[in-house]
Each structure stands twice: as structure tokens, then as C-alpha cells.
Amino acid sequence: MSEQYLSVGQVNNYIKNIFEAEVMLQNICVFGEVSSYKISNNIAYFNLTDETGLLPCVLFNASRFDTPNIGDVILAVGSVSYYAKGGKLSFNANHIAPYGKGLLYEKFLKLKNELEAKGYFDSSRKKPLPERVKRIGVVTSSTGAVIQDIINVTTRRNRTVDIVLYPVKVQGIGAELDIANGINFFSEYDKVDVVIVARGGGSMEDLQPFNTEIVATATYNCKKPIVSAVGHETDFTIIDFVSDLRAPTPSAAAECVVNNLSDDYNLVEGYFDFCYDKLQQKIKSVKQNLEVASNSIYYNAKNKLIKNCNVLESLILTLNHLINLKQTNIENYLNLLTNKLNSLNPKYPLEKGYVKVEFNGKVIKSNKDVKENNLYDLIFIDGKSKVLGVKK
Numbered sequence: 001m002s003e004q005y006l007s008v009g010q011v012n013n014y015i016k017n018i019f020e021a022e023v024m025l026q027n028i029c030v031f032g033e034v035s036s037y038k039i040s041n042n043i044a045y046f047n048l049t050d051e052t053g054l055l056p057c058v059l060f061n062a063s064r065f066d067t068p069n070i071g072d073v074i075l076a077v078g079s080v081s082y083y084a085k086g087g088k089l090s091f092n093a094n095h096i097a098p099y100g101k102g103l104l105y106e107k108f109l110k111l112k113n114e115l116e117a118k119g120y121f122d123s124s125r126k127k128p129l130p131e132r133v134k135r136i137g138v139v140t141s142s143t144g145a146v147i148q149d150i151i152n153v154t155t156r157r158n159r160t161v162d163i164v165l166y167p168v169k170v171q172g173i174g175a176e177l178d179i180a181n182g183i184n185f186f187s188e189y190d191k192v193d194v195v196i197v198a199r200g201g202g203s204m205e206d207l208q209p210f211n212t213e214i215v216a217t218a219t220y221n222c223k224k225p226i227v228s229a230v231g232h233e234t235d236f237t238i239i240d241f242v243s244d245l246r247a248p249t250p251s252a253a254a255e256c257v258v259n260n261l262s263d264d265y266n267l268v269e270g271y272f273d274f275c276y277d278k279l280q281q282k283i284k285s286v287k288q289n290l291e292v293a294s295n296s297i298y299y300n301a302k303n304k305l306i307k308n309c310n311v312l313e314s315l316i317l318t319l320n321h322l323i324n325l326k327q328t329n330i331e332n333y334l335n336l337l338t339n340k341l342n343s344l345n346p347k348y349p350l351e352k353g354y355v356k357v358e359f360n361g362k363v364i365k366s367n368k369d370v371k372e373n374n375l376y377d378l379i380f381i382d383g384k385s386k387v388l389g390v391k392k
Contacts, residue, residue, distance in 0.1 A: 012084035019089075025080035030055065030091060031099050032076070034068045035203030047203045048076060048091070049104065054205065057091040065096050070204055070235070071105030074098055104204050108211050111238060115213070120220050126244045127225040130193045133257055135162040137192035137224070139182035142167035146198050146250045153254035158261040164192055170199040175209035180218040187222040194257050195222065197239060198229040198250040210237040219243055229253035355380055 006014075019025055032048030032055060039045075044062035048055045057076055059065070068074050078093035115121065136154065140146045147165060154161050166185055168178035179197065186195045197219070199210070209215065210230045219226050219242040228243035229250040240246040247253035356379040357364040364370060374389040 008087075009084065012082070012087055016082040016084045019080050019082045022080075027077070027079055030076050030078075031073060033104055033204070034070055034072050034074055035104070035205050036201075037068060037070065039067070048074070049203065049205050054203070055091050056089070057093050059093045059096060066098070068096070068098065071108070072098060104208065108204075108238070111211065111213060111216075112241065115216055115238065115242065120216060121241045125220075129225050129227070129245060129257060132259060133161055133193045135164060135192045136254075136257060137164050137166065137186035137189065137195040138198065139166050139168055139179060139186070139195065140198045140250070141170045144200065146200050149249075149251045150196065150198065150254045153251050154258050157255070157258045158264075160261065161258050164189075169209075171202065171206045171209060176212040176215050179209055180214045183215070183218040183222050183226065186224055187218075192224060195224050195226045196229060196247075196250070196253045196257060197226060197243070198253060199231070200250070201232040201235060207231050207235060207237050210239045212238070215239055216242045227253045227257055 030048060032050050035047045035049045035054070037044060037046040039062050042061060042063050044057075044059035044065075044067075046057050046059070046068075048057055057078075059076075075097045076091065076093040077095040078091055080089065081092045082089050119125070136150075138147060138150055140150075142165060151163060154163060164186075166182035168182045169175040170179070183195065183197065186192055197210075199207075207230060210228075216238050219228075219239055225245070226243045227245045227247055228237070228239045229247040229252065230237045230239060232249065245256060247256055358377040358379060359369075359374055364376065370376070370389045372389050376387050376389055378385045378387050
């Protein structure tokens with residue numbers, strides 16, 4: 001059996017010819033909900049969706065038309081085209097016009113109003129972010145740029161912060177259950193301080209898992225502060241209203257959550273400088289107070305000493321006076337005693353010329369006691385003499 005091989009280019013060109021030859025796909029009007037819209041070099045790239053599918057579209061000279069909002073339903077006039085070189089199908093529109101709001105957007109608004117009525121968005125229940133985060137729980141896909149952006153920003157700002165990833169599907173069937181399970185896990189996981197729920201940009205249907213009640217309820221009941229970072233800055237999802245803080249991008253979420261280590265260093269350095277200045281001021285104040293106290297003590301001591309010296313001099317004068325007075329009194333008393341003693345001294349009369357008369361050692365005090373022919377002793381101050389008694 002012979003085999004015929006076709007190149008990729010041949011197959012793509014064949015498909016392209018089929019689309020271009022199909023009249024039903026040329027110059028037709030399509031309506032659908034705008035789920036993404038981006039302009040580059042005046043060319044708009046957008047997706048139209050409904051409940052059954054998605055159609056990628058291209059609009060040249062986009063500045064001629066008003067830019068639709070995400071969720072708007074528009075009419076697009078153009079033809080289906082197949083880009084053979086890139087192997088991509090698109091609807092090349094040459095005109096767009098507003099048609100109304102789409103079903104996905106209506107479902108979004110309905111759920112938003114229901115949850116708001118239940119108090120899911122109340123600011124009073126929102127938890128503040130910790131001042132210092134040691135470990136972050138991240139609910140996102142394990143592949144792609146989102147987790148890498150969060151890791152890069154976190155590492156750049158503070159290399160001491162750990163990241164715990166709960167990998168989930170972020171779009172497609174079952175993604176909302178994955179996301180809710182990740183939030184519930186971190187709600188009970190004591191080793192994280194804050195949770196980031198993140199994914200990159202996408203169409204409204206890509207972000208649909210974050211517009212579900214199961215994810216909103218898990219976010220509402222989470223015991224940890226939650227930062228939502230879903231889509232681009234212009235994208236808003238239900239989880240953004242329920243979460244404690246909404247960040248425009250995953251990188252911005254990491255910026256909000258992780259304190260900058262260099263700021264901490266600067267803060268510590270500022271505290272050190274502040275404390276050093278305060279200490280210097282305190283030392284200066286203490287030195288001044290010590291000088292004042294020292295001078296005060298010196299002058300008080302000096303005045304006290306002078307006062308005490310004056311008191312002491314007065315006491316010395318008084319004491320000298322009392323001593324002199326006492327001395328005079330004692331001298332007078334001694335003189336009195338001396339005189340008295342002198343008067344009692346048996347030799348004292350002798351010194352005045354009196355004579356003591358004795359006979360056989362007995363003092364003769366009266367003339368009556370003198371006997372004739374008795375030999376009496378005459379005692380002078382400087383010796384004795386004998387005398388014969390004569391009676392007259």
C-alpha cells in the first residue's frame with residue numbers, strides 16, 4: 001500500500017482554503033461576551049464567549065471603535081480566518097458594536113449581590129495583615145510565572161520569609177474545588193501567618209473559578225488573613241471583595257505581605273541613632289546635673305564648714321573662758337587650802353618665830369605644866385635647845 005505524506009504547511013494551507021471557501025463563515029455577524037480585550041499597535045485582540053464556547057478575535061484599526069468592558073456583549077462583523085503559519089483560527093472583525101451584558105457577567109453580579117447581602121464583604125470582619133510575616137501560604141498553580149513572581153519578590157524583600165505552596169488548578173473543571181480546599185487547608189495550618197490566593201491574567205471564563213460561592217465561602221471562613229491577587233489590575237473577581245486585602249497582581253501581593261528587610265535594617269539603625277542621641281543628651285544632662293549638684297554640695301559644705309568653724313571658735317572661746325574661770329576658782333581654792341594647811345602645819349608657827357616646848361616628848365602647852373629644875377626641850381625651826389625650868 002502506497003503512503004502519501006503531507007507537510008505541516010500543506011495541512012494548514014488546506015485548512016485555510018476550506019475556511020476561506022466557506023461562504024457561511026465570511027462577512028457574518030457574531031455576538032458574544034467579551035472575556036478579554038487587549039490593544040497593541042492599534043490592533044485589538046479579544047475573546048468572545050458564551051456558555052458553549054470561545055472565539056478568539058482580531059480587530060484592525062481598533063481606535064475607530066469604543067473599547068468594550070470585560071463582560072459586555074458585543075456584535076462583531078467579519079470573517080473566520082485560519083492563520084496557516086501559526087496554525088491558529090481567529091475571527092477577523094472589521095466592525096464591533098455594543099449589544100449588552102453577557103451571561104457570565106450577569107451571574108457574577110447576581111452572586112456578588114447575594115454574598116454582599118450575607119455580609120461577606122463587610123469591612124468590619126476583615127482581618128489586618130500581620131506586621132511581621134515569617135511564613136506565607138500560597139494557593140496557586142505550581143507551574144507558571146505566578147509562583148515564581150511571588151518567590152522572587154519575597155526573596156528580594158526578605159530572604160528570611162518562607163513560602164508554603166498548595167498547588168491547585170486555577171482554571172477549568174474542578175478548579176474552584178481545588179482552590180477552596182487550598183484555602184481551607186491553610187485556615188487550619190498554624191505554621192503560616194497569611195495566605196495569598198493568586199493567578200495570572202486571563203479571560204472572564206478563565207477567572208470563573210474565583211467567581212464561585214464555594215471559593216467565596218472558604219475565603220470568608222478562613223482563620224488567616226487572605227490576600228487575593230487574581231488576574232490583572234483591571235480584573236475584579238468575587239474573591240477580591242471577600243478577601244481581607246485585594247492586590248492588583250501576584251507580585252504586588254508579595255510586596256504587601258512581606259516586610260522589606262532593608263527597611264527593618266534602616267528602622268533598627270534609626271532606632272539606634274535615636275537611642276544614641278537620647279543617650280548622649282541624657283549623659284550631657286546628667287553631667288550638667290552632676291556639675292550643679294557638685295557645686296551645690298561644695299558651696300553648701302563650704303558654708304556649713306564656715307558656719308561650723310564659727311560655732312567651733314565661739315565654743316573654743318567659751319571653753320577657754322570657762323577653763324580660765326575654773327582655773328581661777330581652783331587656784332583660789334588651792335590657796336585657801338594651802339593657807340588652811342599651813343595653819344595646821346606644826347612647823348608653820350616655828351617659821352614665824354614661835355618655839356615648841358616638850359618634856360620627855362610631851363608638848364607643854366601651859367605654864368602650869370612647867371616644873372622647876374626640869375630640863376625642857378625647846379624646838380626651833382632649825383633645831384633643839386634645852387632649858388631648865390624655873391618657876392616664878
